[in-house]
Amino acid sequence: MKFIFAPALLRLGSPLLFKEFLVLVRRGVEEILSKAVDSVSKAAEQLGKDAEVAFPGTVYGLPLIYALTGRKLGSLESLRGELVSTKLLAMKKDELTSLYNSGLAALMAMEVSEAVNFSTVKAYPKPYVGFISDTTFRELSLSLADGTVPGIAVLTGRASGEEMHSLLGELKDRNILVLLAGPIIKGVKEAGYELGLESKLVPLGESYPSIVYAANLLVRTPLMFGGVEAGRREEILSYMKHRVPAFMILLRELSEVTAPIIAGFAGLGVPVITDADIPEIPRLTIKVDDYMKSVEVGCEVKGIKYKRVVKPPIPVDYGPSFEGERIRKENMYVEFGGAKTEAFELLRIRKPGEVSDGHIELVGPDLEELAEGSAAPLGIIVDLAGEGVERDLEAVLERRIHQFLNRCKGLMHIGSRDEIWIRISKEAAKAGLKIRNIGDILYTMYHSTFPRIVEKVQVSVITDPIQVSKMIGEARRLYMERDKKVKELTEEEVDAFYGCTLCQSFAPTHVCVITPERVSLCGATSWLDAKISYKLDPSGPNFIVLKGRCLDPVKGEWTGVNETVLDKSHGSTKRVYLHSIFGFPHTSCGCFEAIAFYIPEVDGIGVVHRGFKEATVNGMTFSTMAGFCGGGKQVEGFLGIGVNYLRSKKFLVADGGFNRVVWMTSELKERVKESIPRDLYDKIATEKDASSIRDLQVFLREAAHPVVQRWDKKA
Numbered sequence: 001m002k003f004i005f006a007p008a009l010l011r012l013g014s015p016l017l018f019k020e021f022l023v024l025v026r027r028g029v030e031e032i033l034s035k036a037v038d039s040v041s042k043a044a045e046q047l048g049k050d051a052e053v054a055f056p057g058t059v060y061g062l063p064l065i066y067a068l069t070g071r072k073l074g075s076l077e078s079l080r081g082e083l084v085s086t087k088l089l090a091m092k093k094d095e096l097t098s099l100y101n102s103g104l105a106a107l108m109a110m111e112v113s114e115a116v117n118f119s120t121v122k123a124y125p126k127p128y129v130g131f132i133s134d135t136t137f138r139e140l141s142l143s144l145a146d147g148t149v150p151g152i153a154v155l156t157g158r159a160s161g162e163e164m165h166s167l168l169g170e171l172k173d174r175n176i177l178v179l180l181a182g183p184i185i186k187g188v189k190e191a192g193y194e195l196g197l198e199s200k201l202v203p204l205g206e207s208y209p210s211i212v213y214a215a216n217l218l219v220r221t222p223l224m225f226g227g228v229e230a231g232r233r234e235e236i237l238s239y240m241k242h243r244v245p246a247f248m249i250l251l252r253e254l255s256e257v258t259a260p261i262i263a264g265f266a267g268l269g270v271p272v273i274t275d276a277d278i279p280e281i282p283r284l285t286i287k288v289d290d291y292m293k294s295v296e297v298g299c300e301v302k303g304i305k306y307k308r309v310v311k312p313p314i315p316v317d318y319g320p321s322f323e324g325e326r327i328r329k330e331n332m333y334v335e336f337g338g339a340k341t342e343a344f345e346l347l348r349i350r351k352p353g354e355v356s357d358g359h360i361e362l363v364g365p366d367l368e369e370l371a372e373g374s375a376a377p378l379g380i381i382v383d384l385a386g387e388g389v390e391r392d393l394e395a396v397l398e399r400r401i402h403q404f405l406n407r408c409k410g411l412m413h414i415g416s417r418d419e420i421w422i423r424i425s426k427e428a429a430k431a432g433l434k435i436r437n438i439g440d441i442l443y444t445m446y447h448s449t450f451p452r453i454v455e456k457v458q459v460s461v462i463t464d465p466i467q468v469s470k471m472i473g474e475a476r477r478l479y480m481e482r483d484k485k486v487k488e489l490t491e492e493e494v495d496a497f498y499g500c501t502l503c504q505s506f507a508p509t510h511v512c513v514i515t516p517e518r519v520s521l522c523g524a525t526s527w528l529d530a531k532i533s534y535k536l537d538p539s540g541p542n543f544i545v546l547k548g549r550c551l552d553p554v555k556g557e558w559t560g561v562n563e564t565v566l567d568k569s570h571g572s573t574k575r576v577y578l579h580s581i582f583g584f585p586h587t588s589c590g591c592f593e594a595i596a597f598y599i600p601e602v603d604g605i606g607v608v609h610r611g612f613k614e615a616t617v618n619g620m621t622f623s624t625m626a627g628f629c630g631g632g633k634q635v636e637g638f639l640g641i642g643v644n645y646l647r648s649k650k651f652l653v654a655d656g657g658f659n660r661v662v663w664m665t666s667e668l669k670e671r672v673k674e675s676i677p678r679d680l681y682d683k684i685a686t687e688k689d690a691s692s693i694r695d696l697q698v699f700l701r702e703a704a705h706p707v708v709q710r711w712d713k714k715a
């Protein structure tokens, strides 16, 4: 979208008057609306007016429009109608309301244009993320719920690499999730930051309209977590204003494109902090003279509380702002692993008597004894002990080494286990960083991050080549042992399962029961993840589910599960079979990754993944079936599942497991190929083999699928 400056309105040095700003906003809205109308018309010519338009991975249609109006749009024709209403919205009279409404209208029109782009051009090119799915948002929201990530900043405008370096430092120090849109991304790249969900710097798109992906993400919060019904506009906006910990920072550019965006976010209850000359609206548009103050102001206005990160005793800076820092070869003092030398990291849970708290040893030469530019072997062994820390948490705790080391300025850590790659920069070496400091970092961070469960920590850092070779073998043996144990963890063996009710805000009676053999429906939480999350914060999103007595080992019915589900579903679900689609299946929320569905005509089960847009073999789409079984209901014959459940030995075991699966989407079948018994793989049809029940019957008989014997027995 081209953007037009309004020089007559931009008087240097003095903020625009409210009326002038409103004029700028209105002009921008007209332009944005007319572009949206054009894009819908062009797409209708190309695809037909009844063509469906949708974002992938959401049950909320075009989420911003859905949240504010309650209308779930589908066809291009419906988008055209929506734009007419949007135009009317922008024309409301009272000035402040008009400003907000105009801004909201602009964002809604941008959402229409982006949705049309999605159905014609598809996804954004990498590294841009574009639309963020419900599942990804749910994963992110777990960190927001437990306070690890205290808030979200939407960052746009224009800034140099140097400016971005300082500003992102402020955001990263507070561990705030940053959504980036527009030309500012260039500055972020220049500042040398890694972009992506993992580094919490999410590039939505390089154009300004891509900022609507931030709006349509934030507005899903009241729908997904606040129990607010779509279309209850005032409640949605009030929730956004008071409960959603998000603010926007706009640097520098005030134009006919950014002015409506400012008005739109302010209208949504997301305060805009900017160094551009805009009129101030208390707590919603705030002008700062120094852009470096914008993060502090944003946090203050939204009441975002954050913990400063603990700093280990090392001679260089430390904090989340250094996560994702890349050290190029020319800036590298020394490197370890990365397929050039042997290197590994290992975390072991020991008995308290076997760990000497605070003992940090370096076995082999330190940095000053290694030649600049060289590659050396490395081993890191962390031994932990504590009353509540058990061996099955080793893998989850070991994965934190990556984050803890990456926060050290001048130290780059990639990978895990015996595939790590660590680089130390020349600058860090010059500042006095030693290899031994790896031990200081890990000692401090394990104690400060897990004070509830970790009592003793000792660290061995090994650079002696003979010792590394010796210990890497031991590490590999332990990885294998651990993997085998995790794979073999069964529901019968563990003392308890875990549960989650985060989805109750939109699925009021849904209760996820998470076992070692049944991942959560959203796929974001395994049994180990839930266990550690519960141990760290027993009043957090995950709770313990005591198993009680096993009533049916095949269907997976337990007295403790029934009792907990009855309680947590507010009395609506009395019994649950963990491994059957019939009788009393697990409830389904709305953010499941796939749906298993019974096909009575062939007495078999189909599985469709979210993202498969066409009709399945029973003539229904994923979203139609999601409508049947979502919302926390227990619906016989339809079951929302996490994709990893297909890899479980207990996958619908009471119904025959894969012996009963007759149809899958080809993409899903490929993804879980290794878990489908070899002799069955070719007997399961996909959309390429059968698109109707008739086709399916023919396919199954020709392939001699096991369900055919059931037909013959019945006949």
Ligand code: SF4
Pocket: 138, 500, 501, 502, 503, 504, 510, 511, 512, 520, 521, 522, 523, 524, 525, 589, 591, 592
């Ligand atoms: S209730 Fe289940 S599906 Fe929903 S967020 Fe929790 S684990 Fe995921």
